Amino acid sequence: MKIAVLLSAGRHPVSSTAVLPRLEAQAIRIATRLGAAFGVPDEAAAPFGLHAGPDAAAVADALGQGLGRLEHIALSEGADPVPALAARLAATAPDLILAGRRGQGGGESGIVPYALAAALDRPLIADVVAVAPGDEAGTLRLDQSLGRGALRRVVVRGPVLATVHPDAPAPLAYAFGRARRGTIVSLGPTADPGAGPVIPVEERPYRRRPKVVKGAPAGGSAAERLKAATGESGAASRGRLLVDPDPEEAAREILAYLRRIGVVAPPASHPHP
Amino acid sequence: MTSFMPLTTVFPGLVWTMAALALVQASRRASLWRVGAAAPVAWLHGLARLPRRYLVDVHHVVARDPHASRMHAVVAGGLLAASLLTALAILPPLAGSRAYWLLVTLAFAVTAAGSLLVGARRYPVKQKRLSAGRFQILPVLLLAYAVGGTLTALLLALGAGGIALPFALLAAAGGLGLAFEVRQGPMRHAVAGALHLAAHPRPGRFEGRPDTALQPLDLDAPRLGAAMPADFTWNRLLSYDACVSCGRCETACPAFAAGQPLNPKRLIQDLVAGLNPAEPPYAGTSYPGGRAAEGPRGPLARLIGPDARIHPDTLWSCTTCRACVEECPMMIEHVDAVVSLRRYQTLERGALPEKAIGPVTELRQAGDPGGRPLAARTDFAAGLDLPLMADRGQAQAEVDVLLWLGEGAYDLRYGRTLRALVRLLRRANVDFAVLGAEERDTGDLARRLGDEATFQALARENIATLARYRFARIVTGDPHALHALRNEYPAFGGHYTVVHHTALLLELIRAGQLSPQRLPDLSVTYHDPCYLARYNGETEAPRAVLDAIGLSRVEMARSGKRAMCCGGGGGAPVSDVPGERRIPDLRMAQATETGAGIVAVACPSCTAMLEGVTDRKADVRDVAELLLQAVEAGR
């Protein structure tokens, strides 16, 4: 099982210092866990990071967060990383390529994973929160986030590219000593990179925006708006309040609720032989 | 034997044999300490100061338990005197003097009395904080040696040495037993304890300085922090061997009281047992939660892990409050041990507790554990005029007070305290300014959690910022920031005069710049922050401020340098290791016991922890808030 994690030179959303984007740190956690599940025979087969850009130092933090080895393709500022990445990935042929679902810094568009999937002719599974070995050999089981805690489980065979959703397990801690021990392999540019697509961007300082609550009453009292925001008029208000129920009854009620919202399959109408 | 050698020679000979046996046992032990890392030790100075360190510093701690202190003085003094006198009797003129033997009798009799006091602590029922095991036979050995010695010497004094042989044998049994125990029994504390006092890793403790700053870690060292016994310096290994299992640290430990899986005595004993595979089993109270794992032993054995001797939860439960260090009669440095072990876990393994990863990462990336914008630090002062250092320009004269706001500034509740402090400074016409968005966290949290790299990076950035400005002193309401700035930044080139806000307020009152009214109707009890009282020895200024406003002030059972922690230090709140109770609840209950309506605090962490107690009977108010109330009552 060969796993590559795509790394980008990100910026902290508040302090704007150069950091490894959180999503990619989460991708590393998924990669190391999956690597451990498959068993890592040697250092060369362990999950590794891949970065194309002017400076490897920008992603060196990944070494402290769980990766032992980074590959760095030196590109000039503003060059399109896709051809170089695609060439390198075609050469190393990882079974799984993980990337963040969106960029976190500079002029990133978040389109790189899609461009790579097209260039490598691989399926892209978006927004995964967990990856585990599938039951059948050679398959992977990916849990895809559909937002608000809902998940879809997909089983895929063959090399695949996946992007990571923020709901994935939080990143591992940065270990200074590990970062010291990790290695960065510098690769020369593999293909002549053209300039990246120029996307007109306007930069503005980050500002927290109020959340738009769907179906909120336009007017109404503050209490009503709060109710709408906390969902008390929605699903939560439809529940039944049981005070000090006996365990049997409570279990039945919970099961019935889980069936109602479709988490647990409905009872089998006739018993299996 | 007596047929060809008189008892007056055999008996002193016994003491010399004991000394030789003790020496053999001690050197066997010392070979274990030598696996430790090198450490600079000022031997000559240490040995010269040994008597003073023992009689003054150790006694200061031991005397807190008058019974134990009396017991130890009698038994140790008697034992030492009796053995020395007997040993000297190898000289024929002394051996021939009956008066001399009477003196020896007296010394042994004192030892015997002392042995009974030792026994009284363990029989019929052992005091709870003491360890059993090999310690239970100690009074028996002492008594055998002392009684045998008394009778032998007495008969020699009476000139009836001929019938004294059975008693000399009794003394020999006891005495050789004691000497044997020097290697891994109770008597080890005497040898290791004395050497530890001479080779103490924090000699400043004996020179009247609160030597409490964590020692900087060389980030280029091949291995960061301690993973196994051999990673500790040799004098640290020696110090753990000095532990007498008295359990005073256990009684003082807030995490132990809260039922979290930490017992400082067991922790030290685990370090001892980790080093020495032959160590007899631990016979004291264990870690709460009753964990049984034994784990591998030996100088290269891994100490921390779910299957090792020390569970990671034990390590992360510590609030670094130093209560154990304060109480330890053997002057052992528990917090240093905890931090060395944490450094390895964090720096080499990235094995921070899951909940602490977020705050430490934000600290590293954004200079604030909450990942909040640095410019928002001054938001608490909306409507107050808060002068910025940057606005004063370098050409201007130096500012008297640079007000360090600390992390508390982001907290809504603590913002109230800072507003009160700023109002007081204005009222007293103090020339002050803040760094505003240029202030980064001091890195205290990262350092206590073992992330020395992040701490050092933040320290360097803050020191560079401070170097751009001219100020006479730094004032802060946060004792954690105070400790870092005052005691830990000097190692990185930042030397400042740092004053706690309570000390400044007292100064302003004394100088007449603040004239508070009296508020006699309020009753308060003052909770000492660990990082102010124990780490910096400051317990009087806050009390003097409270007294200046005429509150009726009562003390909790544990106060001053012996106060109990609120649970807020050492990253414990972010690590959040589960226990049976919560530390702040325990402390609040102690405050409630005094009957005071207000708990006065002087630290943002204490404020947050104590305010967070549900069903509080008392109000939590910072000293600055109370003073402002008294000052405004005058208008």
Ligand code: SF4
């Ligand atoms: S560490 Fe110190 S206080 Fe604790 S049991 Fe040992 S000697 Fe006593």
Ligand code: SF4
């Ligand atoms: S520093 Fe405080 S919490 Fe830590 S072991 Fe000592 S007494 Fe317990």
